[in-house]
Amino acid sequence: MGLHERVKPISYLKAHSADVIRELGEGAAPLVITQNGEAKAVLQDLGSFEATQELLALLKLLAIGRDELAAGQTTPVEGLGARIRSRAA
Numbered sequence: 001m002g003l004h005e006r007v008k009p010i011s012y013l014k015a016h017s018a019d020v021i022r023e024l025g026e027g028a029a030p031l032v033i034t035q036n037g038e039a040k041a042v043l044q045d046l047g048s049f050e051a052t053q054e055l056l057a058l059l060k061l062l063a064i065g066r067d068e069l070a071a072g073q074t075t076p077v078e079g080l081g082a083r084i085r086s087r088a089a
Helices: 010-025 046-070 080-088
Strands: 007-009 031-035 038-043
Touching: 007 010, 010 031, 010 038
Parallel strands: 007 031
Antiparallel strands: 031 038
């Protein structure tokens, strides 16, 4: 089921909020809420939201690493153990 199939007006949310929350908790797809015919919000369960935030954080780390690699701001892995030991001493 695509996101476009889960579009409801805000009046639906007001009238069926308990059902919507229950469905989301049972694994239903996110729900797009419209106001005056325009998409205004997306409702999703907390677990999906947290997973999305984690994924975004990982993607940001990958992008930072890619940018550092492109800028030549990397250190070779060879000799890493020795560098760590010398800093600890």
